[in-house]
Amino acid sequence: MAPLPSRPAPTRIAALVAVLTAVAAGAIALGVARDWLIAGGFAAAGVVACGAAIAWRLLAPVAPPPVRSIDWHLARAIACTGEDPVAVTDRGGRLVCANDAFVALFPDLPTPPSLPLGETAIARMAEAARIAWRDGFARAEGVDGLYDVTLVRAGDEADMLVWRLARPDARGAFEALRRMVAGPIGDRLGRAGAMAALVAHDGTVIAADPGLTRRALGEGNGTLEGRDLAEFVTGDGRGMLRLAREGDRGPPLRFLEIPFLDAADAPLLVLLLDDLGAAALPGSGGAGPDHVRAFVGLMPFGMALVDRDGRFLQMNAAFIRAAGADAKALPVYPGDLVVREDKTAVADAIRRFAAGATHSADMAVRLKDFPEEPVALTIAGARGLGDAAVLLSLKNNSEETRLKREVAQATKMQAVGQLAGGVAHDFNNILTAILGHCDLMLMRHAPGDSDYDDIQQIRTNSNRAASLTRQLLAFSRQQTLRPQILQLPDVVSEVSTLLKRLMGETVRLDVSHGRGLGPVRADPGQMEQVVVNLAVNARDAMLSANPAGGGTLTIQTRAVAADEVRAMGNEILPVADYTALSVSDTGTGIPPDVLPKIFEPFFTTKETGKGTGLGLSTVYGIVKQSGGWIFADSRPGKGATFTIYLPVHAAGAAPARLPPPKPAPRATTPWGQGTILLVEDEDMVRAVAERALTRQGYSVLTAENGEAALELIEASPRPDILVSDVVMPMMDGPTMVRRVRERYPDLPVLFMSGYAEEQLRRSIDLDNVSFLPKPFSVQQLAEAVAAMQPAAPLPDRSG
Structure with a gap:
């Protein structure tokens, strides 16, 4: 498409018109007068006239652009969303x-x-x-x-x-109360003689029920909101308060102020009650008129009235639920609800407020039936409610506290897991060097030599240390798993015989399985370790409490549907179908101060030398790495229950994993041939690997990082195998291999790392790659490299 022709600017057009006009005027004058002087004058006059017209056009005021109007209908519609x-x-x-x-x-x-x-x-x-x-x-x-x-x-x-x-959400309940006061509930309270208002700390009315508004102002005379409540209340000289509009003809009023928020300038709920005398609440022992009892029962908060002797007069349903009390056998005194240590403090506070204290106070108490979590008890003096002298408000925030604790625990465990994984990686490098040097020394010593047994002992202890690092990797969810589709009852059956021997004669093993269990995807060997670790811990707990009597260990499996998970209301466990495995004991339970720490590595309550503190941390890591959840529930004196939730497996493609090195013949390790490029940033590991491969007959080129390896590739003939660490400074192993594969696409690669394959799978998405976990022995390294050698003759490396 051709571009559109550009238009000349207005000033250029005007200048062109002026020139043409001048030429035309001069030509006409020349043709008529036949005089060049006259023709020039006419041309000059035309230019001046056109110039004046152009100047007037340029200097004329420009009309301002139209003012953009704001579409307030659109703005309001957006705000209403x-x-x-x-x-x-x-x-x-x-x-x-x-x-x-x-x-x-x-x-x-x-x-x-x-x-x-x-x-x-x-x-x-x-x-x-x-x-x-x-x-x-x-x-x-x-x-x-x-x-x-x-x-x-x-x-x-x-x-x-x-x-x-x-x-804010924390004040949502107060806002709901404001709507109740100003709505139909407030209207019904007013007709019953109980008027209510929400009043700011300076006395300004925020909301008032319709009954109070009618009595204070008269029908149709406006609203009390925004006005000072004191303007509408007056004294009668006899110590009685009345509405100013009603004067002495109106009934006396009793005032009750209820604080609902902790802030010093928070509003109050003010109740204005017609003083009808000491009419008793039905079944309450004389607490006041019926409408007060009805109002307390309507409160969405846990509220109770207490007389001057400290006895309960009334508790609403919310208070009974929050206190965990039995509705058929209600307590007589508030102290009956709390643990023994808090009884004195509660009784003293109630006695103080019953004696005339007008402010309110908050106390943290522990309920007798739920001693683990403190709850907030608000105490305030009550006036004008007959026999009632103290108002109690109870908020059971145990569920909120539990959720906060679980989230904090999960965050802490994740941080500790990352630390444990890093520590295990560094230890694996050290243990690789120790095991490698031991293997090299054993090659020079025969059994019976004076040093042979010492070297063998060092190697044995190194292997024990390697086992501990594997447990750390299990806790940090970085160990290599071989998951399969399996049924949890099959796992329990495989270890039942072993468990019976481990439990001994004093501990009874009780195993039961539910119906309709869905399959799960997990490593069967690791799940067996989970069951054994939990069972051994339960056995030790029961025997430490009762060495002679033992106890009962119960292992159960059951199906947990998504609807059941939703009904549990657990904020941590996602809604899905699960197969659950629970291990329960009849021991003394886990103390509340110990329960949050049980999954931490190296934490143990056993005597020194009788436990590493890695049993439950290993269980935690295996369950989390398998995509599951584990919860511990215990009450002192009632045993402990560990419940594992594994998601039901849905048929689909399993995630890819790095292939393990092909097993080499076990009889003898074949003599090596060809060139190996060894890339390892740890000097001690690189030295051991170089010596081990050289002893096998390979020609070894070494590089301390990825950049050095690329320089060797450029300066040397093609290697036959590339052996590289995964995590290295500056350039990691996978990045280096991708660069090498640009030149040699079919070059075999053996990765070795102190981290686990599961952790590295995301960054290693290469073909023809094998994996060798650290720590490894000289024999394992030689077998892994030999397994990668091609069966055909070595390729020509001249190019």
């Missing part, structure tokens, strides 16, 4: 837009910061507005104890402020 109240004000302090949530919260559409939230709240929002105009953004948290206010300067000319009033 969120649940938080949002408002927009201009620089003149006018409200220009608000979403539905703001209108519902403030029907009179006040302009921020002048909201009906109290003087302190208005001052804080005004200060935030000044900061937002200056910096473009500001935030005020906990305004009036209810809202987190965020301000953003916006608009094409930065002349607008966007106000967002977010209600």
Whole structure:
């Protein structure tokens, strides 16, 4: 497609017109007068006239571009997509837009910061507005104890402020109470004689029930929100409080203030109760009028009323649930709910508030039935409720605390696992050098020599250390697994005979299997180790508590459907179908202070020399590496239960893994031939491997890193085999191999590493590659290299 012709600029067109006009005028004058002087004058006059027209056109005022109008309908529609109240004000302090949530919260559409939230709240929002105009953004948290206010300067000319009033989740219950007070529940309370209002700390009304509004203002005379409650209450000179509008003809009122948030400036729930005398609550022993009992029962929080003698008068359903009490046999005193150590503190606090203390206090107590987790008990003095003198509020946050502990434990275990994997890698390098030198020394000593037994002992102890590093790799989920599709009952059956011998005669083994168990994908050998480790720990726990009597070890398998997992409400365990394996004992249980540490490596409660502390950490690593979850549940004196959840395997392609070196003949290791390029950053490992391969007849080229190996490739003939470490500084093994394969695509590669194959699989996606885990012996290295030699004659290396 040809480009469109460009148009000349307007000034160029005007100049061209001026020239043509001048030429035409001169030509006409010349043709009429036959005089060149007259023709030149006409031409000059034409140029001046056109020049004047051009100047007028250029100097004429340009009409301003049309002002872009803001589509506030679109802006409001966008703001309404969120649940938080949002408002927009201009620089003149006018409200220009608000979403539905703001209108519902403030029907009179006040302009921020002048909201009906109290003087302190208005001052804080005004200060935030000044900061937002200056910096473009500001935030005020906990305004009036209810809202987190965020301000953003916006608009094409930065002349607008966007106000967002977010209600944090921690105050969601209070907001729900505000809606209850101002809604139908508050209306029913008002008709029953119990009026309620939410009042800011400076006395400003946040919400009031319709009954209080009608009695304080009269029908249809506005709202109490944003006004001082003290304006509508007066004393009658006899120590009684009444509504100012009703005067002496109205009934006296009793006030009850209930704090629901911990902040010093948090709002209060104020109850105004008609003083009808000492009418007793049905079945409560005389706590006050019926509507108070109904109101306490409606509270979404755990609330209870206590008399001056410290006895319970009433507990709502939420309080009974939070305390874990038996609804058919309710306790008489609050101290009956807590452990013995907390009884005195609770009784003293109730006695103090019953004697006239007006503030509130929070206490951390431990319930008798749930001593592991403390709960929050709020105590406040109660006035105007007949025999009730103290108000209790109980919040059982044990589930929240448990979830926080489990998340923190999982994070800590992940960090410890990474550390354990790094330590195991470094130890594997050291053990490779020790084992290699031992093997080389044993080649020069025959059995019966004075040094042979010492060298053999060093080698044996090195192998024991290598076993410990494998356990560390298991904990850090970095060991090499050979997973298969299997049934957990088959695993338990394989080790049942061994378990019976391990348990001894004093411990009874009870094994049961559920029906409909789904298959799982795991390493059968490692799962057997899991069962044995858990069983041995349970045996030791039972025998330490009762050496003569022993106990019962119970192993169960069962199917766990996704619906059951969802009903459990466990935030850690994903919703899916599982096959569960549980191991339970009848020992003394695990102390609460020990339970969070049991899966940590090297942590043990056994005597010195009787345990490495790697048993449960190995179990943890194997289960997690198999894609499962393990939980420990124990109560002191009631034994312990370890439950493993393995996801049911869905048929599909198994992940690829590096092929192990092909097994070489066991009789003798074949004599080597050809050239090997050995790349290893650890000097001691490189020296051992070079000596071992040289003794086998290979010609060995060594490089201390990937860059040096590439230089050798460029300067030397093609090697027959490349033996390389995986993790090296600057350039790792896989990156180096990819560069080498660009020149020699079919070059065999043997990777060796102190990390496990599972950990390295993501970075090693190469063909014709084998893997040799550290630590390895000289014999294992020679066999692995021999297995990679081609059966055909060696290729021509002249090019």
